[in-house]
Amino acid sequence: MVELMIKNEENKTVKTSAPFIGEGQKVFEKNTVFQSKNFNLWYGDHHALKDINLDIKENEVTAIIGPSGCGKSTYIKALNRMVELVPIVKTNGEVNYRGRNIFGSDYEVEELRTRVGMVFQKPNPFPKSIYDNIAYGPRIHGIKNKKILDEIVEKSLRGAAIWDEVKDRLNQNAYGLSGGQQQRICIARCLAIEPDVILMDEPTSALDPISTLKVEELVQELKDNYSIIIVTHNMQQAARISDKTAFFLNGEVVEFDHTDKIFSTPRDQRTEDYISGRFG
Protein backbone atom coordinates (compact mmCIF):
# COMPACT_ATOMS: atom_id res chain seq x y z
CA MET A 1 0.00 0.00 0.00
CA VAL A 2 1.17 3.55 -0.66
CA GLU A 3 0.22 6.63 1.34
CA LEU A 4 -1.16 9.64 -0.45
CA MET A 5 -2.32 13.12 0.48
CA ILE A 6 -5.73 13.89 -0.99
CA LYS A 7 -8.51 16.42 -0.44
CA ASN A 8 -11.59 15.04 1.30
CA GLU A 9 -15.20 16.13 0.77
CA GLU A 10 -14.72 19.10 3.10
CA ASN A 11 -11.66 20.14 1.07
CA LYS A 12 -9.27 19.24 3.89
CA THR A 13 -6.00 17.50 3.07
CA VAL A 14 -5.99 13.99 4.55
CA LYS A 15 -3.80 10.94 4.35
CA THR A 16 -5.16 7.96 2.50
CA SER A 17 -3.81 4.78 1.03
CA ALA A 18 -4.16 3.25 -2.38
CA PRO A 19 -3.46 -0.31 -3.40
CA PHE A 20 -0.72 -1.33 -5.82
CA ILE A 21 -2.01 -2.68 -9.08
CA GLY A 22 0.07 -4.24 -11.81
CA GLU A 23 3.71 -5.18 -11.76
CA GLY A 24 5.63 -2.58 -9.81
CA GLN A 25 3.33 0.11 -11.06
CA LYS A 26 1.53 2.48 -8.70
CA VAL A 27 -2.01 2.90 -9.92
CA PHE A 28 -4.70 4.53 -7.87
CA GLU A 29 -7.95 2.68 -7.50
CA LYS A 30 -10.61 4.60 -9.40
CA ASN A 31 -13.97 5.29 -7.82
CA THR A 32 -16.76 2.89 -8.60
CA VAL A 33 -19.78 4.43 -10.31
CA PHE A 34 -21.94 1.35 -10.62
CA GLN A 35 -21.62 -1.68 -8.43
CA SER A 36 -23.92 -4.61 -9.10
CA LYS A 37 -24.18 -7.13 -6.30
CA ASN A 38 -25.90 -10.45 -6.97
CA PHE A 39 -28.28 -8.62 -9.26
CA ASN A 40 -31.04 -10.74 -10.84
CA LEU A 41 -33.75 -9.77 -13.27
CA TRP A 42 -36.73 -11.67 -14.62
CA TYR A 43 -39.09 -10.92 -17.51
CA GLY A 44 -42.04 -12.88 -16.14
CA ASP A 45 -40.63 -16.42 -15.77
CA HIS A 46 -37.59 -15.75 -17.91
CA HIS A 47 -34.50 -15.29 -15.77
CA ALA A 48 -32.71 -12.68 -17.95
CA LEU A 49 -29.89 -11.62 -15.60
CA LYS A 50 -28.36 -14.05 -13.14
CA ASP A 51 -26.31 -12.97 -10.13
CA ILE A 52 -24.55 -10.12 -11.85
CA ASN A 53 -21.54 -8.83 -9.91
CA LEU A 54 -19.77 -6.00 -11.72
CA ASP A 55 -17.85 -2.93 -10.59
CA ILE A 56 -17.84 -0.17 -13.17
CA LYS A 57 -15.22 2.49 -12.58
CA GLU A 58 -15.40 6.19 -13.33
CA ASN A 59 -13.72 7.80 -16.34
CA GLU A 60 -13.44 4.48 -18.10
CA VAL A 61 -15.14 3.00 -21.11
CA THR A 62 -16.68 -0.33 -20.23
CA ALA A 63 -17.81 -2.47 -23.16
CA ILE A 64 -20.46 -5.12 -22.79
CA ILE A 65 -20.33 -7.84 -25.39
CA GLY A 66 -22.20 -11.08 -25.92
CA PRO A 67 -24.52 -12.84 -28.35
CA SER A 68 -28.09 -11.66 -28.94
CA GLY A 69 -30.37 -12.38 -26.02
CA CYS A 70 -27.52 -12.68 -23.49
CA GLY A 71 -28.86 -9.82 -21.36
CA LYS A 72 -26.40 -7.05 -22.20
CA SER A 73 -29.03 -4.48 -23.25
CA THR A 74 -31.23 -5.51 -20.33
CA TYR A 75 -28.29 -4.89 -18.03
CA ILE A 76 -27.60 -1.34 -19.21
CA LYS A 77 -31.31 -0.58 -19.22
CA ALA A 78 -31.33 -1.68 -15.59
CA LEU A 79 -28.65 0.90 -14.81
CA ASN A 80 -31.05 3.79 -15.44
CA ARG A 81 -34.11 1.74 -14.47
CA MET A 82 -35.52 1.81 -17.99
CA VAL A 83 -36.32 -1.88 -17.56
CA GLU A 84 -39.11 -0.81 -15.22
CA LEU A 85 -41.06 0.31 -18.29
CA VAL A 86 -41.67 -3.40 -18.93
CA PRO A 87 -44.49 -4.31 -16.51
CA ILE A 88 -43.51 -7.98 -16.03
CA VAL A 89 -39.97 -7.16 -14.84
CA LYS A 90 -38.90 -8.33 -11.37
CA THR A 91 -35.50 -7.72 -9.83
CA ASN A 92 -33.54 -8.65 -6.74
CA GLY A 93 -30.04 -7.97 -5.51
CA GLU A 94 -28.50 -4.53 -5.73
CA VAL A 95 -27.30 -2.05 -8.30
CA ASN A 96 -25.51 0.72 -6.43
CA TYR A 97 -24.89 4.01 -8.15
CA ARG A 98 -22.24 5.95 -6.23
CA GLY A 99 -22.97 3.77 -3.23
CA ARG A 100 -26.79 3.93 -3.22
CA ASN A 101 -29.06 1.13 -4.41
CA ILE A 102 -31.00 2.51 -7.38
CA PHE A 103 -33.72 -0.08 -6.83
CA GLY A 104 -34.15 1.09 -3.21
CA SER A 105 -37.62 2.41 -2.38
CA ASP A 106 -36.36 5.94 -1.66
CA TYR A 107 -34.47 6.38 -4.95
CA GLU A 108 -36.16 8.82 -7.35
CA VAL A 109 -35.91 7.58 -10.92
CA GLU A 110 -35.83 11.19 -12.24
CA GLU A 111 -32.76 11.91 -10.12
CA LEU A 112 -31.07 8.78 -11.47
CA ARG A 113 -31.78 9.60 -15.12
CA THR A 114 -30.37 13.11 -14.66
CA ARG A 115 -27.08 11.49 -13.66
CA VAL A 116 -27.21 8.57 -16.08
CA GLY A 117 -27.88 9.48 -19.71
CA MET A 118 -28.53 7.09 -22.54
CA VAL A 119 -27.84 6.94 -26.27
CA PHE A 120 -29.72 4.36 -28.31
CA GLN A 121 -28.98 2.16 -31.30
CA LYS A 122 -30.98 4.21 -33.76
CA PRO A 123 -30.49 7.97 -33.65
CA ASN A 124 -33.71 9.36 -32.19
CA PRO A 125 -33.64 13.16 -32.30
CA PHE A 126 -36.90 14.96 -31.56
CA PRO A 127 -38.70 16.40 -34.61
CA LYS A 128 -37.50 19.82 -33.58
CA SER A 129 -34.68 22.20 -34.39
CA ILE A 130 -31.12 21.22 -33.52
CA TYR A 131 -31.14 23.93 -30.84
CA ASP A 132 -34.39 22.73 -29.27
CA ASN A 133 -33.18 19.13 -29.22
CA ILE A 134 -30.23 20.12 -27.04
CA ALA A 135 -32.11 22.67 -24.93
CA TYR A 136 -34.94 20.20 -24.24
CA GLY A 137 -33.42 18.61 -21.13
CA PRO A 138 -32.14 21.84 -19.52
CA ARG A 139 -35.56 23.47 -20.11
CA ILE A 140 -37.28 20.56 -18.35
CA HIS A 141 -34.91 21.18 -15.46
CA GLY A 142 -36.21 24.76 -15.33
CA ILE A 143 -33.53 26.68 -17.19
CA LYS A 144 -35.25 29.47 -19.13
CA ASN A 145 -32.51 32.08 -19.47
CA LYS A 146 -31.68 32.30 -23.19
CA LYS A 147 -28.03 33.16 -22.59
CA ILE A 148 -27.51 30.15 -20.30
CA LEU A 149 -29.34 27.89 -22.75
CA ASP A 150 -27.19 29.20 -25.62
CA GLU A 151 -24.09 28.37 -23.60
CA ILE A 152 -25.33 24.87 -22.79
CA VAL A 153 -26.24 24.19 -26.42
CA GLU A 154 -22.83 25.30 -27.68
CA LYS A 155 -20.93 23.46 -24.96
CA SER A 156 -22.91 20.25 -25.55
CA LEU A 157 -22.55 20.39 -29.32
CA ARG A 158 -18.84 21.07 -28.96
CA GLY A 159 -18.60 18.19 -26.48
CA ALA A 160 -20.23 15.89 -29.03
CA ALA A 161 -17.81 17.10 -31.73
CA ILE A 162 -20.56 18.40 -34.00
CA TRP A 163 -20.58 22.16 -33.27
CA ASP A 164 -18.57 23.09 -36.38
CA GLU A 165 -20.93 21.11 -38.59
CA VAL A 166 -24.19 22.62 -37.28
CA LYS A 167 -23.37 26.03 -35.75
CA ASP A 168 -24.79 27.88 -38.78
CA ARG A 169 -28.03 25.94 -38.89
CA LEU A 170 -29.10 25.54 -35.28
CA ASN A 171 -32.68 26.41 -36.16
CA GLN A 172 -32.98 23.74 -38.81
CA ASN A 173 -34.80 20.49 -38.09
CA ALA A 174 -32.49 17.79 -36.73
CA TYR A 175 -34.12 15.28 -39.09
CA GLY A 176 -32.28 16.99 -41.96
CA LEU A 177 -28.92 15.76 -40.64
CA SER A 178 -27.17 12.53 -41.64
CA GLY A 179 -27.47 9.44 -39.44
CA GLY A 180 -24.01 9.98 -37.96
CA GLN A 181 -24.75 13.64 -37.25
CA GLN A 182 -28.12 12.75 -35.70
CA GLN A 183 -26.39 10.27 -33.39
CA ARG A 184 -23.93 12.95 -32.27
CA ILE A 185 -26.90 15.33 -31.72
CA CYS A 186 -28.36 12.62 -29.44
CA ILE A 187 -25.03 12.42 -27.59
CA ALA A 188 -25.01 16.24 -27.30
CA ARG A 189 -28.58 16.11 -25.98
CA CYS A 190 -27.40 13.60 -23.41
CA LEU A 191 -24.44 15.85 -22.42
CA ALA A 192 -26.73 18.89 -22.01
CA ILE A 193 -28.03 17.60 -18.69
CA GLU A 194 -24.43 17.11 -17.50
CA PRO A 195 -24.69 13.44 -16.64
CA ASP A 196 -22.12 11.46 -14.72
CA VAL A 197 -22.52 8.25 -16.73
CA ILE A 198 -23.45 7.73 -20.38
CA LEU A 199 -25.02 4.43 -21.39
CA MET A 200 -24.73 3.57 -25.06
CA ASP A 201 -26.73 0.76 -26.56
CA GLU A 202 -25.05 -0.19 -29.85
CA PRO A 203 -24.65 3.49 -30.76
CA THR A 204 -22.96 2.90 -34.10
CA SER A 205 -24.78 -0.14 -35.44
CA ALA A 206 -26.88 2.03 -37.78
CA LEU A 207 -23.96 4.22 -38.89
CA ASP A 208 -21.53 4.11 -41.82
CA PRO A 209 -17.80 3.53 -41.09
CA ILE A 210 -16.87 7.25 -41.16
CA SER A 211 -19.66 8.22 -38.74
CA THR A 212 -18.76 5.20 -36.61
CA LEU A 213 -15.18 6.43 -36.41
CA LYS A 214 -16.36 9.90 -35.34
CA VAL A 215 -18.54 8.45 -32.58
CA GLU A 216 -15.68 6.18 -31.45
CA GLU A 217 -13.28 9.14 -31.30
CA LEU A 218 -15.90 11.05 -29.37
CA VAL A 219 -16.26 8.23 -26.84
CA GLN A 220 -12.49 8.36 -26.27
CA GLU A 221 -12.66 12.12 -25.64
CA LEU A 222 -15.72 11.92 -23.42
CA LYS A 223 -14.21 9.42 -21.00
CA ASP A 224 -12.06 12.15 -19.46
CA ASN A 225 -15.22 13.67 -18.02
CA TYR A 226 -17.76 10.88 -18.05
CA SER A 227 -17.99 7.18 -17.36
CA ILE A 228 -19.23 5.31 -20.40
CA ILE A 229 -20.84 1.92 -20.66
CA ILE A 230 -21.29 0.72 -24.20
CA VAL A 231 -23.11 -2.34 -25.52
CA THR A 232 -21.68 -3.39 -28.84
CA HIS A 233 -21.90 -6.30 -31.24
CA ASN A 234 -18.75 -5.11 -32.93
CA MET A 235 -15.80 -6.93 -31.38
CA GLN A 236 -13.25 -4.65 -33.03
CA GLN A 237 -15.08 -1.63 -31.65
CA ALA A 238 -14.96 -3.03 -28.13
CA ALA A 239 -11.26 -3.81 -28.59
CA ARG A 240 -10.54 -0.34 -30.00
CA ILE A 241 -12.30 1.92 -27.57
CA SER A 242 -12.94 0.27 -24.23
CA ASP A 243 -10.76 -0.01 -21.14
CA LYS A 244 -12.63 -2.97 -19.74
CA THR A 245 -14.89 -5.54 -21.31
CA ALA A 246 -17.59 -7.72 -19.81
CA PHE A 247 -18.66 -10.83 -21.70
CA PHE A 248 -22.27 -11.81 -21.06
CA LEU A 249 -23.71 -15.21 -21.95
CA ASN A 250 -27.18 -16.53 -21.13
CA GLY A 251 -27.72 -13.77 -18.56
CA GLU A 252 -24.43 -14.35 -16.73
CA VAL A 253 -21.15 -12.47 -16.70
CA VAL A 254 -18.68 -15.06 -17.94
CA GLU A 255 -15.65 -12.79 -17.78
CA PHE A 256 -14.92 -9.17 -16.90
CA ASP A 257 -11.41 -7.85 -17.30
CA HIS A 258 -9.16 -5.33 -18.99
CA THR A 259 -9.98 -5.24 -22.69
CA ASP A 260 -6.38 -6.11 -23.65
CA LYS A 261 -6.61 -9.25 -21.58
CA ILE A 262 -10.06 -10.26 -22.88
CA PHE A 263 -8.95 -9.96 -26.51
CA SER A 264 -5.49 -11.46 -26.11
CA THR A 265 -5.63 -14.12 -23.41
CA PRO A 266 -9.16 -14.59 -22.10
CA ARG A 267 -9.43 -16.86 -19.07
CA ASP A 268 -12.64 -18.61 -20.06
CA GLN A 269 -12.89 -20.83 -23.14
CA ARG A 270 -16.44 -19.51 -23.80
CA THR A 271 -15.06 -15.95 -24.08
CA GLU A 272 -12.37 -17.12 -26.48
CA ASP A 273 -14.94 -19.01 -28.55
CA TYR A 274 -17.22 -15.99 -28.75
CA ILE A 275 -14.61 -13.37 -29.63
CA SER A 276 -13.06 -15.74 -32.18
CA GLY A 277 -16.42 -16.20 -33.88
CA ARG A 278 -16.90 -19.84 -32.93
CA PHE A 279 -20.48 -19.17 -31.82
CA GLY A 280 -22.95 -16.34 -31.41
Next chain:
Amino acid sequence: MSVRERYENEINAVQQKLLQLCNRSIETLEASFTALINKDLEKAQEIIDRDVEINKLEEAINDQVIKLLTRQQPVATDLRRLIVLLKAASDMERVGDYAVNIAKECLHIGKERFITSIELLEDMCFKTTMMLRQIVEAFIEENTTKAKEVAELDDQIDEMYGSMIKHLMRLSAVAPESVAQITNLSFICRYVERCADHATNIAEYLLYLKKGQRFELNN
Protein backbone atom coordinates in the same frame (compact mmCIF):
# COMPACT_ATOMS: atom_id res chain seq x y z
CA MET B 1 -19.21 -24.41 -45.05
CA SER B 2 -19.40 -21.88 -42.20
CA VAL B 3 -17.16 -18.82 -42.12
CA ARG B 4 -15.35 -20.30 -39.15
CA GLU B 5 -14.76 -23.62 -40.94
CA ARG B 6 -13.41 -21.79 -43.95
CA TYR B 7 -11.09 -19.82 -41.66
CA GLU B 8 -9.82 -23.00 -39.99
CA ASN B 9 -9.22 -24.57 -43.39
CA GLU B 10 -7.21 -21.55 -44.46
CA ILE B 11 -5.13 -21.69 -41.26
CA ASN B 12 -4.51 -25.41 -41.90
CA ALA B 13 -3.35 -24.55 -45.40
CA VAL B 14 -0.82 -22.06 -43.94
CA GLN B 15 0.34 -24.70 -41.46
CA GLN B 16 0.83 -27.18 -44.28
CA LYS B 17 2.86 -24.64 -46.19
CA LEU B 18 4.99 -24.00 -43.09
CA LEU B 19 5.56 -27.73 -42.73
CA GLN B 20 6.67 -27.80 -46.36
CA LEU B 21 9.07 -24.89 -45.69
CA CYS B 22 10.47 -26.60 -42.58
CA ASN B 23 11.10 -29.83 -44.44
CA ARG B 24 12.76 -28.03 -47.34
CA SER B 25 15.01 -25.98 -45.02
CA ILE B 26 16.05 -28.98 -42.93
CA GLU B 27 16.70 -31.11 -46.01
CA THR B 28 18.78 -28.29 -47.51
CA LEU B 29 20.75 -27.95 -44.30
CA GLU B 30 21.44 -31.71 -44.29
CA ALA B 31 22.43 -31.52 -47.94
CA SER B 32 24.89 -28.74 -47.14
CA PHE B 33 26.52 -30.94 -44.46
CA THR B 34 26.77 -33.81 -46.94
CA ALA B 35 28.27 -31.48 -49.53
CA LEU B 36 30.83 -30.33 -46.94
CA ILE B 37 31.81 -33.83 -45.79
CA ASN B 38 31.96 -35.28 -49.32
CA LYS B 39 33.40 -32.08 -50.82
CA ASP B 40 30.58 -32.29 -53.33
CA LEU B 41 30.86 -28.88 -55.00
CA GLU B 42 28.11 -29.57 -57.52
CA LYS B 43 25.67 -30.23 -54.71
CA ALA B 44 26.84 -27.06 -52.92
CA GLN B 45 26.13 -25.00 -56.04
CA GLU B 46 22.70 -26.62 -56.41
CA ILE B 47 21.84 -25.61 -52.81
CA ILE B 48 22.76 -22.00 -53.58
CA ASP B 49 20.74 -21.99 -56.79
CA ARG B 50 17.64 -23.49 -55.21
CA ASP B 51 17.45 -21.15 -52.22
CA VAL B 52 14.95 -19.03 -54.09
CA GLU B 53 12.38 -21.85 -53.70
CA ILE B 54 12.59 -21.61 -49.89
CA ASN B 55 12.29 -17.84 -50.06
CA LYS B 56 9.18 -18.17 -52.20
CA LEU B 57 7.60 -20.55 -49.71
CA GLU B 58 8.16 -17.99 -46.93
CA GLU B 59 6.68 -15.21 -49.08
CA ALA B 60 3.63 -17.38 -49.79
CA ILE B 61 3.15 -17.94 -46.03
CA ASN B 62 3.50 -14.20 -45.37
CA ASP B 63 0.91 -13.40 -48.05
CA GLN B 64 -1.55 -15.96 -46.73
CA VAL B 65 -1.15 -14.73 -43.14
CA ILE B 66 -1.58 -11.08 -44.18
CA LYS B 67 -4.73 -12.04 -46.08
CA LEU B 68 -6.12 -13.85 -43.03
CA LEU B 69 -5.24 -10.96 -40.71
CA THR B 70 -6.97 -8.48 -43.02
CA ARG B 71 -10.07 -10.47 -43.74
CA GLN B 72 -10.66 -12.25 -40.44
CA GLN B 73 -9.25 -9.76 -37.91
CA PRO B 74 -8.50 -12.60 -35.50
CA VAL B 75 -8.11 -12.20 -31.74
CA ALA B 76 -6.68 -14.22 -28.84
CA THR B 77 -5.35 -17.69 -29.82
CA ASP B 78 -6.29 -17.19 -33.48
CA LEU B 79 -4.20 -14.03 -33.61
CA ARG B 80 -1.28 -15.58 -31.75
CA ARG B 81 -1.36 -18.57 -34.08
CA LEU B 82 -0.97 -16.39 -37.16
CA ILE B 83 1.82 -14.33 -35.57
CA VAL B 84 3.63 -17.50 -34.54
CA LEU B 85 3.25 -19.01 -38.03
CA LEU B 86 4.76 -15.86 -39.48
CA LYS B 87 7.69 -15.86 -37.07
CA ALA B 88 8.37 -19.59 -37.41
CA ALA B 89 8.37 -19.22 -41.20
CA SER B 90 10.92 -16.42 -40.89
CA ASP B 91 13.17 -18.54 -38.63
CA MET B 92 12.99 -21.57 -40.89
CA GLU B 93 13.72 -19.47 -43.96
CA ARG B 94 16.81 -18.27 -42.09
CA VAL B 95 17.85 -21.92 -41.56
CA GLY B 96 17.66 -22.24 -45.36
CA ASP B 97 19.92 -19.17 -45.64
CA TYR B 98 22.47 -20.74 -43.29
CA ALA B 99 22.45 -23.86 -45.46
CA VAL B 100 23.31 -21.61 -48.41
CA ASN B 101 26.09 -19.96 -46.37
CA ILE B 102 27.52 -23.38 -45.52
CA ALA B 103 27.35 -24.34 -49.21
CA LYS B 104 29.26 -21.15 -50.09
CA GLU B 105 31.92 -22.03 -47.52
CA CYS B 106 32.14 -25.51 -49.12
CA LEU B 107 32.91 -23.85 -52.46
CA HIS B 108 35.60 -21.77 -50.76
CA ILE B 109 37.21 -24.85 -49.22
CA GLY B 110 36.90 -26.64 -52.56
CA LYS B 111 38.58 -30.04 -52.86
CA GLU B 112 41.24 -29.09 -50.32
CA ARG B 113 41.98 -31.67 -47.62
CA PHE B 114 40.56 -30.78 -44.18
CA ILE B 115 43.42 -29.64 -41.98
CA THR B 116 41.78 -31.18 -38.92
CA SER B 117 39.21 -33.76 -37.97
CA ILE B 118 35.68 -32.40 -38.39
CA GLU B 119 34.09 -35.18 -36.36
CA LEU B 120 32.84 -32.75 -33.70
CA LEU B 121 31.38 -30.50 -36.39
CA GLU B 122 29.65 -33.52 -37.98
CA ASP B 123 28.20 -34.39 -34.60
CA MET B 124 27.02 -30.81 -34.19
CA CYS B 125 25.36 -30.91 -37.60
CA PHE B 126 23.67 -34.21 -36.80
CA LYS B 127 22.33 -32.95 -33.43
CA THR B 128 21.15 -29.65 -34.92
CA THR B 129 19.14 -31.29 -37.67
CA MET B 130 17.68 -33.66 -35.08
CA MET B 131 16.69 -30.65 -32.94
CA LEU B 132 15.07 -28.96 -35.92
CA ARG B 133 13.13 -32.09 -36.89
CA GLN B 134 11.95 -32.59 -33.33
CA ILE B 135 10.91 -28.97 -32.89
CA VAL B 136 8.87 -29.11 -36.09
CA GLU B 137 7.14 -32.24 -34.75
CA ALA B 138 6.48 -30.54 -31.40
CA PHE B 139 5.17 -27.46 -33.20
CA ILE B 140 2.75 -29.43 -35.34
CA GLU B 141 1.58 -31.47 -32.34
CA GLU B 142 1.54 -28.28 -30.19
CA ASN B 143 3.43 -30.28 -27.58
CA THR B 144 5.05 -27.76 -25.21
CA THR B 145 6.82 -30.41 -23.08
CA LYS B 146 8.58 -31.79 -26.13
CA ALA B 147 9.40 -28.23 -27.27
CA LYS B 148 11.07 -27.42 -23.93
CA GLU B 149 13.09 -30.67 -24.11
CA VAL B 150 14.31 -29.75 -27.59
CA ALA B 151 15.28 -26.23 -26.44
CA GLU B 152 17.35 -27.76 -23.63
CA LEU B 153 19.52 -29.51 -26.24
CA ASP B 154 20.75 -26.11 -27.37
CA ASP B 155 23.20 -26.08 -24.43
CA GLN B 156 24.97 -29.10 -25.92
CA ILE B 157 25.26 -27.39 -29.31
CA ASP B 158 26.65 -24.25 -27.65
CA GLU B 159 29.21 -26.34 -25.80
CA MET B 160 30.28 -28.16 -28.98
CA TYR B 161 30.53 -24.83 -30.77
CA GLY B 162 32.73 -23.45 -27.99
CA SER B 163 35.06 -26.47 -28.13
CA MET B 164 35.27 -26.44 -31.91
CA ILE B 165 36.09 -22.71 -32.07
CA LYS B 166 38.72 -23.07 -29.31
CA HIS B 167 40.32 -25.91 -31.29
CA LEU B 168 40.32 -23.94 -34.56
CA MET B 169 41.85 -20.90 -32.80
CA ARG B 170 44.67 -23.00 -31.42
CA LEU B 171 45.18 -24.47 -34.87
CA SER B 172 45.44 -21.05 -36.47
CA ALA B 173 48.44 -20.34 -34.21
CA VAL B 174 50.29 -23.50 -35.27
CA ALA B 175 49.19 -23.59 -38.92
CA PRO B 176 48.94 -19.97 -40.04
CA GLU B 177 49.12 -21.06 -43.73
CA SER B 178 45.69 -22.70 -43.29
CA VAL B 179 43.97 -19.63 -41.87
CA ALA B 180 41.57 -19.42 -44.84
CA GLN B 181 40.17 -22.92 -44.24
CA ILE B 182 40.13 -22.32 -40.47
CA THR B 183 38.01 -19.21 -41.08
CA ASN B 184 35.68 -21.16 -43.39
CA LEU B 185 35.23 -23.90 -40.79
CA SER B 186 34.68 -21.32 -38.01
CA PHE B 187 31.92 -19.69 -40.04
CA ILE B 188 30.31 -23.08 -40.68
CA CYS B 189 30.36 -23.81 -36.94
CA ARG B 190 28.71 -20.44 -36.31
CA TYR B 191 25.98 -21.12 -38.90
CA VAL B 192 25.20 -24.52 -37.39
CA GLU B 193 25.05 -23.02 -33.89
CA ARG B 194 22.64 -20.32 -35.14
CA CYS B 195 20.38 -22.98 -36.70
CA ALA B 196 20.02 -24.59 -33.27
CA ASP B 197 19.09 -21.16 -31.85
CA HIS B 198 16.28 -20.97 -34.39
CA ALA B 199 14.96 -24.30 -33.09
CA THR B 200 14.90 -22.74 -29.60
CA ASN B 201 13.05 -19.70 -30.98
CA ILE B 202 10.36 -21.96 -32.41
CA ALA B 203 10.00 -23.65 -29.00
CA GLU B 204 9.46 -20.18 -27.50
CA TYR B 205 6.83 -19.34 -30.13
CA LEU B 206 4.94 -22.51 -29.33
CA LEU B 207 4.89 -21.61 -25.63
CA TYR B 208 3.65 -18.13 -26.53
CA LEU B 209 0.92 -19.65 -28.69
CA LYS B 210 -0.25 -22.01 -25.97
CA LYS B 211 0.20 -19.83 -22.89
CA GLY B 212 -0.12 -16.27 -24.20
CA GLN B 213 3.14 -15.25 -22.47
CA ARG B 214 6.70 -14.87 -23.67
CA PHE B 215 9.26 -17.35 -22.37
CA GLU B 216 13.04 -17.21 -22.76
CA LEU B 217 14.46 -20.68 -23.24
CA ASN B 218 18.22 -21.25 -23.02
CA ASN B 219 19.35 -17.69 -23.71
